[in-house]
Amino acid sequence: MSHHKKSEHHIRPYKIAAQTAGLVACIFVLILLAGQGIPNIVGKGEKQSIPFIILLLLPFVGYIVSWYKEFTGVLMMIAGGIMLLIFFIMKGDAATGIKYGLPFILAAGIFLLHISKRTQLKKSLHRNI
Numbered sequence: 001m002s003h004h005k006k007s008e009h010h011i012r013p014y015k016i017a018a019q020t021a022g023l024v025a026c027i028f029v030l031i032l033l034a035g036q037g038i039p040n041i042v043g044k045g046e047k048q049s050i051p052f053i054i055l056l057l058l059p060f061v062g063y064i065v066s067w068y069k070e071f072t073g074v075l076m077m078i079a080g081g082i083m084l085l086i087f088f089i090m091k092g093d094a095a096t097g098i099k100y101g102l103p104f105i106l107a108a109g110i111f112l113l114h115i116s117k118r119t120q121l122k123k124s125l126h127r128n129i
Contacts, residue, residue: 011117015026017114018114021111022111028103029060055084056100062075062076062077063107070111070114074108074112076109081104084100085100088101093127
């Protein structure tokens with residue numbers, strides 16, 4: 001096994017943790033949606049359902065993108081989580097904003113940890129060459 005492959009092995013758990021956290025966030029939010037239903041979450045008005053669905057799609061799509069373009073997907077997850085949080089805070093329902101936004105923000109944070117560890121590994125490999 002090459003030195004690079006051996007070193008890469010040390011950051012693999014971070015990537016698995018990040019991908020798992022993203023999946024858990026997606027499943028958690030889907031369970032919340034199934035349990036409450038969109039009309040009950042955003043109020044009875046259909047006008048508010050459309051922005052909510054659009055805002056909710058951003059972190060979901062970000063998670064999928066993160067499998068191929070990690071940093072781009074992470075930025076989408078963070079942006080979507082923050083926008084969901086702001087959307088509900090503006091409606092006066094911070095608790096719901098935390099329920100829907102925070103899981104994506106936390107999962108994105110684990111992705112950022114993985115990206116940071118990978119960058120550190122690459123820098124240390126270049127120093128050793």
